[in-house]
Amino acid sequence: MSDTPQTVQIVPARASFFSRFSIVWVIPLLALAIALGVAWQSYNDRGPVIEIVFENGAGIAERETDLRYRDISVGVVEDVEFTDDLSAVVVSVRLDKTVAPYVDATSTFWVVRPELTTRGISGLDTVLSGVYIEGSWDNEIGAEQTRFKGLSDTPLFRSDQDGLQIALRTTPGGSLTDNSPILFRGIEVGRVGKAAISREGNFAIAEAVIFEEHTNLITPRTRFWDASGFTFSVGASGAEIDFSSFATLVSGGITFDTFVSGGGRVQDGSVFEVYADKAAARNSIFNASEVETIELRVVFDDNISGLAVDAPVELSGLKIGKVESVAGIIDPDEFGDSRVRLNAVLSIQPARLGLPDEVTPEAALAFLSTRVGEGLRARLASASLLTGGLKIELVQVDNAPAAVLLIDEDIVPLLPTTDSEVSDASATFEGVFGRINNLPIEELLNSAIEFLDSAEAFISDEDLRETPQDVRALLGDVRQIVTSEDVRNIPIALNATITRFETLMAQLEEQELANRLAAAVDAAAEAAKGVSASVEGVPALVTQIEAVAAKAESLPVEELAMQLTELVKSADGILATEAARQLPADLGAALQEINATLAELRAGGAVTNINATLDSTRKAADAVATSTQDLPALVDRMRAVLDQANATIAGYNKGEVLSREAQSALRDISKAADAMASLARMLERNPSALIRGR
Amino acid sequence: MELAGQNPDIISARELGVVACTRCSRVWKRGTNTCGRCGHAIVSRDEKSLQRVWALWLVGLLCYVPANLYPMLQTRTLLSVQEDTIVGGAIELMHHGAVGIALIILIASVVIPIGKFLAIAFLALSVSRRSTASNHQRQILYEVVEYIGRWSMIDIFVVAIMSSLVQLNTLAAVNPGRASLFFALSVIFTMLSAQAFDSRMIWDVQSGDEGARV
Numbered sequence: 001m002s003d004t005p006q007t008v009q010i011v012p013a014r015a016s017f018f019s020r021f022s023i024v025w026v027i028p029l030l031a032l033a034i035a036l037g038v039a040w041q042s043y044n045d046r047g048p049v050i051e052i053v054f055e056n057g058a059g060i061a062e063r064e065t066d067l068r069y070r071d072i073s074v075g076v077v078e079d080v081e082f083t084d085d086l087s088a089v090v091v092s093v094r095l096d097k098t099v100a101p102y103v104d105a106t107s108t109f110w111v112v113r114p115e116l117t118t119r120g121i122s123g124l125d126t127v128l129s130g131v132y133i134e135g136s137w138d139n140e141i142g143a144e145q146t147r148f149k150g151l152s153d154t155p156l157f158r159s160d161q162d163g164l165q166i167a168l169r170t171t172p173g174g175s176l177t178d179n180s181p182i183l184f185r186g187i188e189v190g191r192v193g194k195a196a197i198s199r200e201g202n203f204a205i206a207e208a209v210i211f212e213e214h215t216n217l218i219t220p221r222t223r224f225w226d227a228s229g230f231t232f233s234v235g236a237s238g239a240e241i242d243f244s245s246f247a248t249l250v251s252g253g254i255t256f257d258t259f260v261s262g263g264g265r266v267q268d269g270s271v272f273e274v275y276a277d278k279a280a281a282r283n284s285i286f287n288a289s290e291v292e293t294i295e296l297r298v299v300f301d302d303n304i305s306g307l308a309v310d311a312p313v314e315l316s317g318l319k320i321g322k323v324e325s326v327a328g329i330i331d332p333d334e335f336g337d338s339r340v341r342l343n344a345v346l347s348i349q350p351a352r353l354g355l356p357d358e359v360t361p362e363a364a365l366a367f368l369s370t371r372v373g374e375g376l377r378a379r380l381a382s383a384s385l386l387t388g389g390l391k392i393e394l395v396q397v398d399n400a401p402a403a404v405l406l407i408d409e410d411i412v413p414l415l416p417t418t419d420s421e422v423s424d425a426s427a428t429f430e431g432v433f434g435r436i437n438n439l440p441i442e443e444l445l446n447s448a449i450e451f452l453d454s455a456e457a458f459i460s461d462e463d464l465r466e467t468p469q470d471v472r473a474l475l476g477d478v479r480q481i482v483t484s485e486d487v488r489n490i491p492i493a494l495n496a497t498i499t500r501f502e503t504l505m506a507q508l509e510e511q512e513l514a515n516r517l518a519a520a521v522d523a524a525a526e527a528a529k530g531v532s533a534s535v536e537g538v539p540a541l542v543t544q545i546e547a548v549a550a551k552a553e554s555l556p557v558e559e560l561a562m563q564l565t566e567l568v569k570s571a572d573g574i575l576a577t578e579a580a581r582q583l584p585a586d587l588g589a590a591l592q593e594i595n596a597t598l599a600e601l602r603a604g605g606a607v608t609n610i611n612a613t614l615d616s617t618r619k620a621a622d623a624v625a626t627s628t629q630d631l632p633a634l635v636d637r638m639r640a641v642l643d644q645a646n647a648t649i650a651g652y653n654k655g656e657v658l659s660r661e662a663q664s665a666l667r668d669i670s671k672a673a674d675a676m677a678s679l680a681r682m683l684e685r686n687p688s689a690l691i692r693g694r
Numbered sequence: 695m696e697l698a699g700q701n702p703d704i705i706s707a708r709e710l711g712v713v714a715c716t717r718c719s720r721v722w723k724r725g726t727n728t729c730g731r732c733g734h735a736i737v738s739r740d741e742k743s744l745q746r747v748w749a750l751w752l753v754g755l756l757c758y759v760p761a762n763l764y765p766m767l768q769t770r771t772l773l774s775v776q777e778d779t780i781v782g783g784a785i786e787l788m789h790h791g792a793v794g795i796a797l798i799i800l801i802a803s804v805v806i807p808i809g810k811f812l813a814i815a816f817l818a819l820s821v822s823r824r825s826t827a828s829n830h831q832r833q834i835l836y837e838v839v840e841y842i843g844r845w846s847m848i849d850i851f852v853v854a855i856m857s858s859l860v861q862l863n864t865l866a867a868v869n870p871g872r873a874s875l876f877f878a879l880s881v882i883f884t885m886l887s888a889q890a891f892d893s894r895m896i897w898d899v900q901s902g903d904e905g906a907r908v
Contacts, residue, residue, distance in 0.1 A: 022745035024890070027883075028752040035756065064775075128773060 047095035049078060052109045052133065054150040057089035059113060059131035066132045067093045067109075074099045074135070091150070093133065104142030108158070109135050110151040117179075122154075136161075156193035162212035165268045168192060168224060168254065169205045176204045176274055177228045177252030184255060189214035192254055205271070208254075218256070219263035223281035224274045228252030259285050293321065293347040294361045296368070297412040298378045298392060299329060300342040302420055306390040311383060313346045315394045321348035323392065345412060346378075346392060365413065369405040371396075377403075377418035393421075546668055704829070706897045713738045739895060746890035747818045754883030755811060757876045762804075765871035767853055772865055779873060780804065780849070803849045803877070806842060810884050813839045814891065821895040832896045836888075843885040850878045 057080050059065070067075035079092040095103060112134045114123045126132065133150070136158040157165055170176045178195035181188040195206035210218055230243035254274060259282055275281035313321040329343035350364030368376070375397050383391035395418070403416035707714060707721070714721045715729035715736050722729065722736060729736050765777035778786065780803045787796040813835055820832055827835075853870045860868040 022742040022749065024742075024746040024749040028749050028756065031753045031756050035760075 045097060047075070047097040047100040048146065049092050049094050050075075050103060050145075051147045052091045052093060052150045053083065053088045053148070054091060054111065055088055055152055057091065058111070059126075060089075060091055060111065060133070061130065064130065065091075067095070067135055068112075068132050069099060069135050069137070073132075077133070091133070101141045101144075102137050102139065103135065103145070104137065104140075105145045106142060107135060107137035107145070107148060108151055108155055109133055109148055110154055112154070153194070156191060156207055156209050161209075163190070164210040164212075164215040164218060164266060166208050166210065166218070166266065167205055167269065167271045168208050168274050169271050170203045171273050171275055171280075175226070176206055177226060177254065178204075178206045180228065180252040180254060182208060182210065182224075182254050182256065183227060184214065184217055184257075189217065215266075217258070218266045219258050220266060220270070221260050221263040221285065222256050222258045222266075222272065223284055224254055224256040224272050225278050225281040226252070226274055226276060227255040257281070293349050294364055295324065295412050296346045296348060296415045298344045298346060298415045298417055299335075300344070300380055300417055300420065301339075302342070302380075307342065307344060307380060307392070308389065311389065312391045313348060313394070314391060315353070318352065320352040320394075321346050323347075344392065346415070365405075365407055368413075368415075369407060372403060372405040372416060375400040378415045379418045380420035382421075704897070706894070708738050708894075708898070739898065740892040743890055743892035743895065744818055744821065747814065747887050750883045750887035750890055751811065751814055751818070754880045754887055757880035757883060758807060758811070759876075761873045761877035761880050764873035764876065766849070766873040766877065767856065768869040768871050770867045770869070777871060780877070799849075802846065806846055807880065807884065810839055810843060810846070810888070814884065814887055817891060817896070821898065829896050833893065836891065836893050836896065839888050843881070843888055846881040846884070847878070850874060850881070 054060075060077055060080055062077055062080055065077040066073040067077070075093045075095040077091055078094045081090050081092075082088070083090055110133070111131050112123045112126055113131050114127050115121065123131075134154075136155070157163075168176065176192075176195050178192055180192050182190035182192060190208055190210035192206050192208045195204045197204050230241055232239070232241050234240070256272075257278070273284070275284060307323065307326055309323055309326060311323040312319045313323065324345040324347045326342065326344050328340045330338055330340055332338045335341065348364065348368075350361055353364055353367060355363055355367060371394075376394055377397045377400055379393055379395060380390050381393045383389040394415075397418045400416075400418060405413050405415060407413050708724070711724045712721050713724050713726060713736055715732060715734050717734040718729060718732040720729055720731045724738060726736050728734070762780055764779065766780045766783060767778050769776045769778070780799070784796040784799045784803075787793075787799070817832060817836055817839075820827065853874045856868045857870050860866060
């Protein structure tokens with residue numbers, strides 16, 4: 001209220017604009033200027049918005065999904081909405097200003113998503129980062145366009161890529177694998193895109209691209225064929241399986257080759273045919289393009305099975321057509337009887353005849369007509385030995401009956417025939433197979449099976465299985481034998497025998513046979529002395545001595561020893577039987593048993609007995625030895641007696657007979673003495689031999 | 695001491711014909727241009743103070759607009775990039791159930807700055823027009839505004855700490871958004887604006903009837 005007078009005072013005093021306003025106002029002005037500048041710049045930098053229509057918007061997000069060109073982001077999705085009829089999705093993309101002019105009518109757009117196909121994985125980076133829109137356009141500025149139709153798949157051709165663009169078409173009746181690689185010598189040199197069926201449905205056609213660096217491989221004479229799948233063939237070299245690579249086995253593939261050189265470059269848009277296999281592709285080079293086929297008719301007298309529809313028709317081994325239909329025919333008017341004949345309709349491809357000039361059905365018929373006039377005839381021939389299939393051959397027959405090929409508008413020309421040459425090989429094969437068939441393979445197999453059955457039955461037989469048990473039982477028996485009382489009693493019996501032997505030896509000792517012998521010899525010596533006294537008493541004495549000597553000789557000492565030896569041997573033999581030796585497992589047990597028996601024997605004093613026996617034996621042997629020690633003396637004495645006798649005989653020198661008798665008597669005595677001496681030596685050397693027998 | 699504003703006996707220094715140095719507080723006679731002790735220029739009232747207040751206030755307000763429109767924080771994880779504005783982030787936190795934290799963010803980043811703008815504007819207006827608020831209330835308001843101004847920077851601190859701590863290369867990263875710069879500028883300019891206000895003018899209007907502009 002009271003400000004008015006003051007204002008009047010102040011305003012004139014502060015006339016200067018700058019002194020009235022603080023310098024600080026520069027700051028908001030500056031800020032405003034900067035803000036406006038930034039706003040204008042960002043507005044100025046904005047590129048145009050284009051709209052891309054996709055079938056669906058899977059993965060596309062506003063302000064996140066990029067538009068990329070050569071994998072560099074050149075724009076971002078600003079908006080995603082539906083078309084008015086909800087039939088598609090419209091994606092608005094704000095382009096970078098720099099590339100905007102290039103995005104013209106030639107541009108294509110598609111969504112890059114992770115893809116897993118037989119030829120690999122693509123777009124893997126989009127798994128993490130999300131999908132993006134890939135754009136492709138050429139490097140020329142063209143007419144501006146703001147609405148595009150997005151592709152549903154990654155396109156085969158990209159306008160920023162070079163390469164030869166061709167189309168591949170199937171041959172009539174052929175097939176095509178689309179979305180597959182084009183391989184050359186195993187290297188991927190191109191791709192086949194999606195195939196489409198022609199409007200008439202008679203072939204499929206697919207666009208294909210040959211990469212820029214391989215375009216020189218393609219000439220107009222290049223032939224393509226399907227390399228997918230595999231072929232399995234059985235031929236002379238055995239079974240053969242053939243496929244070009246695993247990739248083509250799985251996903252299919254097309255390969256090509258240029259069989260003949262020349263032909264120059266191929267323009268974009270050329271159409272090539274895809275043949276079924278390499279052979280067909282190669283053949284196609286030399287064949288003129290096929291024209292309409294001509295039909296011929298052949299009637300065969302013989303009704304031979306094996307001729308089927310599509311069987312080849314060959315001229316000099318070259319297939320020129322095929323059998324269209326086969327039917328029986330009865331035509332009494334034409335053939336004169338009512339037999340059933342084989343009527344085959346052939347379709348001949350004129351292009352295969354190799355006609356020199358223009359290839360037309362008319363020219364082909366004219367050519368055939370001429371040839372028939374020269375003797376060309378049709379005949380049935382074996383196509384395959386194994387299957388017995390037949391084919392029709394056109395052959396030149398010399399001296400053939402004249403015939404003509406009737407050519408008329410309405411009728412199918414009838415080709416004259418000649419004798420069929422159905423190979424006997426077929427029959428031979430049949431025979432071979434028949435013989436093979438007749439082989440008693442089944443019986444053989446049956447026999448084998450029976451044999452195997454029997455063997456199995458034998459092996460699984462209870463008896464055979466029980467054999468080891470029998471063996472075990474046998475061993476048990478053997479053990480029983482060994483442990484039986486009889487065997488155990490053997491040593492006892494032996495003991496008894498030895499005891500008896502001992503007794504015998506003792507008796508022998510008691511008898512003091514040697515002493516008596518000595519006494520006898522003494523007596524003989526005295527007798528000899530008596531002889532020296534009276535020569536007449538000598539023969540009687542000699543006779544007595546002889547008798548005594550004979551008696552001494554006939555003592556059965558050796559025989560006794562022999563018997564004893566055999567006894568011991570038999571005992572030994574029992575212990576060393578094959579059974580006991582061959583069954584080592586139970587032998588141990590048996591031996592243990594024997595051992596136990598021996599232990600028992602030892603415990604039972606048998607050993608003591610044996611020892612005693614042996615002692616007795618030794619004593620006996622000693623006695624014998626001592627007695628034999630006397631033997632030399634006896635012999636000496638006898639020799640002395642004999643010497644005396646000798647001297648007496650020599651002294652008296654009469655009665656030669658007596659002398660001879662006395663000499664023989666003395667020789668006998670000498671023998672007896674020798675026998676005694678050898679017995680004595682033997683006993684002396686080895687007294688135990690008396691027991692062991694050696 | 696009685697409550698300020700209800701005491702009509704308060705007399706300003708200007709009315710007593712003295713002026714204090716704003717730097718060293720030495721009181722001089724009115725009309726002295728330079729402080730004899732510290733050499734600071736002495737004015738009884740800063741005539742251009744309000745202009746500075748309004749200018750800086752305007753810049754602060756200008757900066758506050760992009761600070762709310764642009765994202766404050768950019769959170770990048772392996773799979774996605776998330777950008778949140780201040781209010782948007784708070785709302786999202788609220789959706790996730792963290793109501794307390796969302797409230798703190800809203801108070802620190804929205805309520806307080808806006809309150810400051812309003813408070814400064816009110817103070818600046820009240821010195822030229824009569825106000826229903828007493829001098830004392832306005833003085834307290836001014837002191838509160840001055841005191842609380844620096845705490846608005848807490849948002850910037852949070853962003854700075856987060857973006858320096860969470861840097862796990864490809865796995866996750868937190869980066870300050872563009873709004874953080876504008877927000878910091880906004881806080882700075884409002885603080886400068888509050889400082890530019892010459893609080894002595896609060897008392898002049900009250901005593902204006904008694905010949906404030908002598």
